Amino acid sequence: FRSGGAAGRKLEVVAEDDQTSPEAGVLAVKKLIEVNKANAILGTWASAVVMAVAPIIDNAGLIHMTNAGTSALRGVDKKELIYRYSSTSLRTGGILGRAVLAEGLTRVATMAINNASGLEVAKGAKDVVEAAGHKIVSEVIYEPNRQSYRSELQKILAGNPQIIVMGAFLP
Numbered sequence: 001f002r003s004g005g006a007a008g009r010k011l012e013v014v015a016e017d018d019q020t021s022p023e024a025g026v027l028a029v030k031k032l033i034e035v036n037k038a039n040a041i042l043g044t045w046a047s048a049v050v051m052a053v054a055p056i057i058d059n060a061g062l063i064h065m066t067n068a069g070t071s072a073l074r075g076v077d078k079k080e081l082i083y084r085y086s087s088t089s090l091r092t093g094g095i096l097g098r099a100v101l102a103e104g105l106t107r108v109a110t111m112a113i114n115n116a117s118g119l120e121v122a123k124g125a126k127d128v129v130e131a132a133g134h135k136i137v138s139e140v141i142y143e144p145n146r147q148s149y150r151s152e153l154q155k156i157l158a159g160n161p162q163i164i165v166m167g168a169f170l171p
Contacts (some may be wrong), residue, residue: 006007014038020045020169022150029053033060044068046169047117050088054082070116081150089117089167095122100125101132109138109161111152112166121167 005027014036016028025044026088032038033056040063044050050068054076064082066073068088073082087095100108112122119141126136138159142152156164 005093006035018044018049018053020049022048025053026056029056033057038062040065047073048115051076051116053158057116058082068117069120071120072116089120090124092167093126093171094111095124095127096121097125097128100163100165101129101134104165105160105162107137107160108134109140109156109159109164110136111140111142111156111164111166111168113142117139117169118167122165125165 002076011132014032015034018028019024023037025046029041032110034039041053044064044066044067044069046052047068047070049072050066054064054073058076058078058081061079062081066082066084066086067086069086071094073087076082087131097108106129108125110122112118122139126139128129129136138156138161140152140156142149
């Protein structure tokens with residue numbers, strides 16, 4: 001900033017890695033607030049991490065900008081300082097469901113990681129597909145960090161889907 005920063009204040013960016021882990025996220029946010037004296041928290045992503053850190057950031061009265069998709073975020077935004085810059089996971093699932101139907105695919109399965117965001121993506125897709133008069137042929141909710149997902153894959157494929165709508169992410 002040539003004129004000395006935002007509103008005349010210099011900005012300093014301090015980064016911490018939440019490791020896509022609520023526990024690591026809490027430690028990172030506490031450090032940013034208590035040690036670095038952060039004025040805002042920007043860039044949190046995974047819904048589970050955001051749900052863990054949001055009350056801490058809210059209690060500190062700081063702006064919190066996030067990409068988290070979970071609708072549950074509304075319940076922890078007591079001071080209305082959380083700004084989401086992405087669609088909710090439920091809406092994302094609905095968009096995926098409409099896209100699947102637009103392609104003429106009607107034998108739809110849903111598969112979701114067992115967290116708020118993954119479950120909402122699956123629900124959003126299911127709601128749209130069923131509203132169009134089609135039945136979800138198989139549904140699987142899976143736990144992260146398993147040794148094998150063979151049984152989950154067998155279950156999802158048992159419905160002989162044309163497509164699998166999946167709410168997931170890589171940590």
